[in-house]
Amino acid sequence: NNMYSAYLGKAAMGDSDFLMMNADVFYDASVIKSLLLHKAPNAIVTDLGIYIEESMKVVEKNGRLVEISKQISPEETLGASIDVYKFSYEAGARFFEKCKEFIEDKRELQMWSEVALNAILSEVEFVACPLEGRWLEIDNHEDLAVAEKLFA
Template sequence: MIGLVLAAGAGRRLRPYTDTLPKALVPVDPAGDGSTTVLDLTLGNFAEIGLTEAAVVVGYRKEAVYARKEELEAKYGLTLTLIDNDKAEEWNNAYSLWCAREVLKRGVILANGDTVHPVSVERSLLAARGEGRKIILALDTVKHLADEEMKVITADGQGVRRITKLMDPASATGEYIGVTLIEPEAAEELADALKTTFERDPDLYYEDGYQELVNRGFQIDVAPIGDVKWVEIDNHDDLAKGREIACLY
């Protein structure tokens, strides 16, 4: 199993940082000097759970990731493979995850390149492995939800029934935080679902690919992460929260 980070997005709401950097390389250290980014934190988590390899899907301002590749490898003791997404500025991330379809065959812990979270999330996913589970989503069942969150409804013994932003928050079991454990056995079916998803509409999310799998009868499971501090960084308010949280980890 290896790590996988989706870091191809532009993050236009984080300008001026993202005039020259992909969102995953926006500084989250308190000083804002770039010594710590979401990519740093995620690779650090991967190393802490014993992974020795990671792949990073790059697109927008990918040259900034390429420039840091050797430094990141040395810093975290990981061998990094960079995967180019040729449509990063045109299509949404269902295509971005599909670009890593060969990597999925090795089994991955997938993390979005804009999620600041503690290593306890990865540990929760690893602890939930077994009993035939092929895809496990990290789920926050504590947070108060609103319209923007990627919400999930589960059913006992059936795993995920719905995953979408477009539902009544009161009906949701929790929020998918952007971290998933994907076993090798799920790779081909997931890749096919992702392809179906972006061919239907290139603006769709990879979570819509998860829903496609569920609609086909594939069981996707969840692992509650408990009461931990994390944030998805979409804008400058989120970035301020991310810097507060990054200090804790």
């Protein structure tokens, strides 16, 4: 249910490319560096070969991502998204248009930003950026304690 928060950031993006990430994920600085250096204008940092039931997963066909969802089967999954995304200005504009549809037109205020992202994958090419480094999603105090040890 972070789509509304992402949509509020639209004005700050202006006419530029941008990165979008969830604030509940810790990762090495190398993750951002590799994403910025990745040749594709639109990419999702992906922990390849990893299946985490509660995480967003991605499906790849012919070198491009065609689906992002929590409901993807292990057999279809390329890997787990670590919730770090690179958007070109054009892809970002289309993403925010889709967010507007959900939020302003359909009044659906409790959606994940990945729902809007998934809706544009058929028209905007995104690729997987292989994870380079460590990451951990923080959902509770136990996760935070693990992250503090891992990243100390």
